Amino acid sequence: MTTFPLERIRADFPILQEKIRNKPLVYLDNAASCQKPNAVIDSISHFYRHDYANIHRGVHTLSVRATDKFESARAKVREFINAASTKEIIFVRGATEAVNLIAQTFGKANIKAGDEIVITAMEHHSNIVPWQMLCQETGAVLKVAPMNVQGELIYPEFEALLNTKTKLVAVVHMSNALGTINPVKKMIAAAHSKNISVMLDGAQAIPHVSVDVQDLDCDFYVFSGHKLYGPSGIGVMYGKKALLEAMPPYQGGGDMIKTVSFEKSTYAGLPHKFEAGTPSIADVVGLGAAIDYLNEIGMANIAAYEAELLAYATQQAKQIKGLMIIGEAEDKGAILSFVLDKIHPHDIGTMLDSLGIAIRAGHHCAMPVMDFYGVPATARASFAMYNTKQEIDVLMDGIKSLIKVFG
Amino acid sequence: MFEDLRDLYQEVIFDHNRNPRNFRVMADADRQVEGFNPLCGDRLTLFLKMDGDKITDASFQGSGCAISTASVSLMTEIIKGKTETEADALFKTFHEMTTGKDEHINLEAVGKLAVLAGVREYPARVKCATLAWHTLDAALKNQHQAVSTE
Ligand SMILES: Cc1ncc(COP(=O)(O)O)c(C=O)c1O
Numbered sequence: 001m002t003t004f005p006l007e008r009i010r011a012d013f014p015i016l017q018e019k020i021r022n023k024p025l026v027y028l029d030n031a032a033s034c035q036k037p038n039a040v041i042d043s044i045s046h047f048y049r050h051d052y053a054n055i056h057r058g059v060h061t062l063s064v065r066a067t068d069k070f071e072s073a074r075a076k077v078r079e080f081i082n083a084a085s086t087k088e089i090i091f092v093r094g095a096t097e098a099v100n101l102i103a104q105t106f107g108k109a110n111i112k113a114g115d116e117i118v119i120t121a122m123e124h125h126s127n128i129v130p131w132q133m134l135c136q137e138t139g140a141v142l143k144v145a146p147m148n149v150q151g152e153l154i155y156p157e158f159e160a161l162l163n164t165k166t167k168l169v170a171v172v173h174m175s176n177a178l179g180t181i182n183p184v185k186k187m188i189a190a191a192h193s194k195n196i197s198v199m200l201d202g203a204q205a206i207p208h209v210s211v212d213v214q215d216l217d218c219d220f221y222v223f224s225g226h227k228l229y230g231p232s233g234i235g236v237m238y239g240k241k242a243l244l245e246a247m248p249p250y251q252g253g254g255d256m257i258k259t260v261s262f263e264k265s266t267y268a269g270l271p272h273k274f275e276a277g278t279p280s281i282a283d284v285v286g287l288g289a290a291i292d293y294l295n296e297i298g299m300a301n302i303a304a305y306e307a308e309l310l311a312y313a314t315q316q317a318k319q320i321k322g323l324m325i326i327g328e329a330e331d332k333g334a335i336l337s338f339v340l341d342k343i344h345p346h347d348i349g350t351m352l353d354s355l356g357i358a359i360r361a362g363h364h365c366a367m368p369v370m371d372f373y374g375v376p377a378t379a380r381a382s383f384a385m386y387n388t389k390q391e392i393d394v395l396m397d398g399i400k401s402l403i404k405v406f407g
Numbered sequence: 408m409f410e411d412l413r414d415l416y417q418e419v420i421f422d423h424n425r426n427p428r429n430f431r432v433m434a435d436a437d438r439q440v441e442g443f444n445p446l447c448g449d450r451l452t453l454f455l456k457m458d459g460d461k462i463t464d465a466s467f468q469g470s471g472c473a474i475s476t477a478s479v480s481l482m483t484e485i486i487k488g489k490t491e492t493e494a495d496a497l498f499k500t501f502h503e504m505t506t507g508k509d510e511h512i513n514l515e516a517v518g519k520l521a522v523l524a525g526v527r528e529y530p531a532r533v534k535c536a537t538l539a540w541h542t543l544d545a546a547l548k549n550q551h552q553a554v555s556t557e
Contacts, residue, residue: 344472376448
C-alpha cells in the first residue's frame with residue numbers, strides 16, 4: 001500500500017485524539033458503529049446554523065434550501081449504490097427499521113400461510129425477529145440455510161431450500177459476528193430463476209464493499225448511516241421501483257399523502273409514500289457528507305487497505321497460543337472474532353479497555369451464531385479505514401498480557 | 408500492565424475463577440434454579456440442600472466470566488450453614504455493596520465477598536457479580552422459573 005492517505009484520514013477523525021483511561025484510544029468496535037470525520041460533524045453543524053427548516057412544506061427560502069440539501073443527499077445515496085432512480089431511495093432510521101418496513105409492507109402483501117422465507121444461519125437478530133413476527137402473524141414458515149465451521153454459507157443447501165413456496169430470501173451481505181461475505185450475486189440469480197425476491201442486509205457490507213444494486217440485481221438493500229461514518233438515527237431502504245409502487249405504505253401521516261379527507265386519503269408517489277412525518281433532516285445531510293468523504297478516498301482503496309489490516313491481524317492472532325478465531329471464511333471483511341481458552345470475552349473486554357482498546361464482547365446480536373460455535377460470546381475486533389497496524393500490535397500485546405495475568 | 412484493574416480483578420477472583428469451589432451437580436438438591444444473563448450469555452444453575460430453613464449444602468454449574476464465576480463460587484462457600492434469613496440479609500448487603508448506593512457498607516459483614524466491591528466502579532460488570540445472588544434470592548423464595556438479569 002503506497003498511496004493510502006492514512007495520516008490524513010486519522011487527522012480527519014477528531015475522536016481518535018481522545019485518551020481512554022490515560023491511554024491513546026484504539027477504537028476497534030467499528031462493526032458496532034464507526035466514528036465520524038470532521039466533514040460529517042461540520043456538515044450537520046453548518047446545516048443547523050445556516051440551512052435548517054422543515055422540508056417539502058414551506059414556500060419560504062429556508063425551507064426550499066433545506067429541501068434541496070436533503071434531496072441532494074438522496075441523490076448521493078443513489079449514486080453511491082448505483083440505484084436506477086432517487087425514487088428507490090427511502091430514508092428510514094436504520095437497517096432495523098428497513099427490515100421491519102419490508103416485513104410489514106412487502107411481507108404482508110405477498111406472504112401468506114404456508115409460504116416460506118429463507119434466511120441464513122449467520123443473520124443479525126434484526127434480520128431474524130421481524131420475519132419471525134411476520135411468520136407468526138401470517139402462518140408463513142422461516143427456513144434457515146446452514147453454514148459450515150468456517151462460517152461460510154453451504155451454498156447447495158441454500159439453493160435446495162428455494163422452491164415454489166419461497167416468497168423471499170433475506171440474507172446478510174456481510175456477517176457482523178463472523179465477517180463472512182456471502183456470495184450474494186449468485187444467490188440472487190438462483191432466487192430470481194425461481195421468481196423469488198431477495199433482500200440484502202447491507203449494514204456491515206456498506207462501509208467495506210463497493211455496492212452496485214443494479215449489478216447485484218437485489219430487490220431490496222438496507223443499511224444504517226452510523227456504520228458508514230455517518231450519523232446514527234438514519235438509514236436507507238433501497239427497493240426496486242416496481243416493487244415499491246406495488247407495496248402498501250408503512251406508516252401513515254404527513255408527507256406521505258397526496259390528498260386527505262375523512263373518507264379517504266391518497267398516497268404520495270415514491271419515495272415520499274414511505275417517509276411519513278418529519279425525518280431526521282440534518283442526519284440525512286450528514287450521511288450525504290459521509291458519502292462525499294468516502295468517494296474522495298475511494299471505496300476500492302478502502303477495501304484494499306482494510307484487507308491488508310485483516311490479513312495482518314489474522315496472521316498475528318494465529319501466533320497467540322490459546323486464541324481461536326471464530327469465522328474463517330474465504331471471502332471475509334475486516335472483522336476478527338475470537339475466543340481465548342478459559343478466558344471469558346467480558347473479561348477480555350474489560351482488560352483491553354483498561355489499555356484504551358475498545359472491542360466488542362458479547363453475542364453481537366447473533367445468538368444463533370454463538371450457539372452454532374458452542375460459545376456464550378466472542379470478543380470481536382472490527383477494523384475501519386482509520387485503523388493502523390500499530391494499533392493491531394497494541395491489541396495483540398494486550399491479549400498476550402491478559403493471558404499471562406489469567407495464567 | 409493492568410494496574411488500573413487491581414481493585415476489580417483481585418487475586419482471590421483469579422483463584423476462584425481457576426478453581427471454582429462447589430462446582431458440581433447436586434443430584435439430591437432440594438432447590439435448583441437457573442440464572443441467565445442474556446447480555447453476556449452467562450448461565451448458571453444453583454443447587455441447595457436444605458435442612459428446615461438452614462442451607463446445609465450449596466453447589467453450582469455453568470459458565471461465565473471471571474467475575475461471575477468467582478462471585479457464585481464465593482457465594483456457595485459463604486451461605487453453607489446459614490439460615491434463609493441470614494442468607495437473605497447477605498444478599499441485601501451484597502447488593503448494596505456492588506450497586507454502591509451506600510458508601511458505609513460494613514465490609515466485615517460480607518467477609519471474603521468484599522473482594523467484589525470493586526465492580527461498583529464498573530457499571531457494565533455489576534450484573535456479572537450479582538447474577539449468583541439474584542439466583543439465590545429466587546431459590547430462597549422457592550421460585551422455580553429461570554432468573555434473568557434483564
Ligand atoms: C448485519 C447487521 N444487520 C443489521 C444491523 C442493525 O443495524 P441498526 O442497529 O443500525 O439498525 C446490524 C447492526 O449491528 C448488523 O451488523
